[in-house]
Amino acid sequence: MTESAADKPESGDACRHAANGVKPSRNGFAKNRCRQPQHRYREEKVYPTACNGGLYSRPFHESFEETPMLVAVLTYMGYGILTIFGYLRDFLRAWKIERCHIAREREEQKDFVPLYQDFENFYTRNLYMRIRDSWNRPICSVPGAKLDLAERVSHDYNWTFEYTGRAVKDVINMGSYNYLGFAENSGACAEAAANVTLKYGVGVCSTRQEIGNLDRHEELEKLVAKFLGVESAMAFGMGFATNSMNIPALTGKGCLILSDELNHASLVLGARLSGSSIRIFKHNNMQSLEKLLGDAIVNGQPRTHRPWKKILIVVEGIYSMEGSIVRLPEVIALKKKYKAFLYLDEAHSIGALGTSGRGVVDYFGLDPRDVDIMMGTFTKSFGAAGGYIGGKKELIDYLRTHSHSAVYATSISPPVAEQIITSMKCIMGEDGTTLGCERIRQLAENTIYFRRRLQEMGFIIYGNSDSPVVPMMLYMPAKIGAFGREMLKRNIGVVVVGFPATPIIESRARFCVSAAHTKEMLDVCRTVGLGCHRRGG
Numbered sequence: 001m002t003e004s005a006a007d008k009p010e011s012g013d014a015c016r017h018a019a020n021g022v023k024p025s026r027n028g029f030a031k032n033r034c035r036q037p038q039h040r041y042r043e044e045k046v047y048p049t050a051c052n053g054g055l056y057s058r059p060f061h062e063s064f065e066e067t068p069m070l071v072a073v074l075t076y077m078g079y080g081i082l083t084i085f086g087y088l089r090d091f092l093r094a095w096k097i098e099r100c101h102i103a104r105e106r107e108e109q110k111d112f113v114p115l116y117q118d119f120e121n122f123y124t125r126n127l128y129m130r131i132r133d134s135w136n137r138p139i140c141s142v143p144g145a146k147l148d149l150a151e152r153v154s155h156d157y158n159w160t161f162e163y164t165g166r167a168v169k170d171v172i173n174m175g176s177y178n179y180l181g182f183a184e185n186s187g188a189c190a191e192a193a194a195n196v197t198l199k200y201g202v203g204v205c206s207t208r209q210e211i212g213n214l215d216r217h218e219e220l221e222k223l224v225a226k227f228l229g230v231e232s233a234m235a236f237g238m239g240f241a242t243n244s245m246n247i248p249a250l251t252g253k254g255c256l257i258l259s260d261e262l263n264h265a266s267l268v269l270g271a272r273l274s275g276s277s278i279r280i281f282k283h284n285n286m287q288s289l290e291k292l293l294g295d296a297i298v299n300g301q302p303r304t305h306r307p308w309k310k311i312l313i314v315v316e317g318i319y320s321m322e323g324s325i326v327r328l329p330e331v332i333a334l335k336k337k338y339k340a341f342l343y344l345d346e347a348h349s350i351g352a353l354g355t356s357g358r359g360v361v362d363y364f365g366l367d368p369r370d371v372d373i374m375m376g377t378f379t380k381s382f383g384a385a386g387g388y389i390g391g392k393k394e395l396i397d398y399l400r401t402h403s404h405s406a407v408y409a410t411s412i413s414p415p416v417a418e419q420i421i422t423s424m425k426c427i428m429g430e431d432g433t434t435l436g437c438e439r440i441r442q443l444a445e446n447t448i449y450f451r452r453r454l455q456e457m458g459f460i461i462y463g464n465s466d467s468p469v470v471p472m473m474l475y476m477p478a479k480i481g482a483f484g485r486e487m488l489k490r491n492i493g494v495v496v497v498g499f500p501a502t503p504i505i506e507s508r509a510r511f512c513v514s515a516a517h518t519k520e521m522l523d524v525c526r527t528v529g530l531g532c533h534r535r536g537g
Helices: 069-094 118-126 128-134 188-200 215-228 239-250 265-274 286-299 328-338 360-364 393-402 414-428 435-456 477-489 519-536
Strands: 042-047 060-065 146-153 162-173 232-236 255-260 277-281 310-316 341-345 373-377 387-391 469-475 495-497 507-512
Touching (some): 069 469, 069 477, 118 128, 128 477, 188 414, 215 232, 215 387, 215 414, 232 239, 232 393, 239 265, 239 310, 239 341, 239 373, 239 393, 255 265, 255 286, 265 310, 277 286, 286 310, 286 328, 328 360, 387 393, 414 435, 435 469, 469 477, 477 495, 477 507, 477 519
Parallel strands (some): 255 277, 310 341, 341 373
Antiparallel strands (some): 042 060, 146 162, 232 387, 373 387
């Protein structure tokens, strides 16, 4: 396996990370054998500013702690016991001893191709239903630093829910992607959206190519292009469709997509719909990416060995399950070396990273022109909905006529567009205030503070030290539901995630830090989290 530029230390440089023959792990990072308090071995990577020939302009620190062997064994045992009891309950259901509520084929359809996948159905009725109350909780307020949850109860073990008519008040919101705190019902954004609603209404009822192109859409796209530092930009009504409908317009048969193994489902779907050949490289592993690039250049297409029409590298800015940040300087270096194109999804990083909130490109101090396709969403840092793609004018003009999301989808709602415009101007300082800069700085401070305090308490935390997405490892299946319930009892709302969204032995709780959080809120979350973690275990 070849070395990437990131793994070739310069002479006299202190960046040595594979001493004593330590073997790199799944992220290409060497395992740091120094013990941490209450921790197992931790996989870490730190890039000083002088490292890698100047690729990194700032220290870059990420950690992914290896699952302890005992915990892994106990986790597999837990899923094994659940599976055994699941088969036992299925036996009881087959003999009509226990009632089954889930959808299934009728008797007269048994000889046809099954409509429901057997294992997925088994997993849903026997494992997921046990902790179903941890998800899909309806809220009845603005998803700000605190929110209200509609109270619900189940009398049939989570098969159905009934609403009591009451609300759980003032729940600390650690689950929403409200990074800069613009999800609010008062202030400049809310007032601007309300005024635009009175003038334009709520719906456009047409596509951009017909009669649904408003002046607010034109202003929005010009502002996005200015914010990103690119020639042109285009806005879409749905973030998921921005990926899934535009990648097929950019690549097709005879093209090669190199995709990070942890890319979002929208990127995966878009790649599959394109008809391109797809190769997966290990998460944030530049050796793996360079090997695929080299093989693609040398071997070309299968069977014919003709050169690929196009090679597209697809990565994310912040990976929402791992809390890691893409090693963008190295990706750009490889992209230039092998003459490939780069598609960067900044759904979670735009607004949340960089001194001016311009995302991972700003975070590393890079030139936006080095990224061929810059994608992002308005659903997180801007407190709105939809997505965008930015780049050269030729690219955007092409997408306006070839993207299914542009040709067939209804235009962005006017109040949503106004919410984006107002919040973006606030971040850029064009509203005449320093509120946007203060929120960006507050988010960075909250992120560093929360991560540091969790690690000091002995929690196993994944990801980059500057990422506002903070995964805290739970591992065992029993802890998934127990942690979410116990936190809610103490008025803290968190997202818990398990298999199949994560590897089977890496279940976790995911905290999303916001600029709207106070240090008191974060302290409550970490101290309560310690008690719930122990109770769940």
